[in-house]
Amino acid sequence: MQEQILRKFFLGFIQIHILHHAKKEPFYGSWMIEELEEHGYDMSPGTLYPLLHSMASKGLLVKEDRTVDGKIRKYYGITPLGEEILIEAKKKAYELFKEIK
Secondary structure (H helix, E strand, C coil), X not given: CHHHHHHHHHHHHHHHHXXXXXXXXXXXXXXXXXXXXXXXXXXXHHHHHHHHHHHHHCCCEEEEEEEEXXXXXXXXXXXXXXXXXXXXXXXXXXXXXXXXX
């Protein structure tokens, strides 16, 4: 039960993390899984890819197919709406963390 509650809280942090990296440069899913693991998040492909698709369908990310070593790899980059949301989310997170530190 506790893990489910924390997972729901962390989902928002993960989405901010995704937008942050998408703003730096487009990324592919397995790279993001490794990046999130470095920060203590245990994210499976079955959880990450639906999240990326959802963020893309909401206009926060754009998906681009690239051929790498003869295989098609999907890269995700940030959209202008995603950049606006990231700016606002960072402001809100900063205010929250100042208060709860």
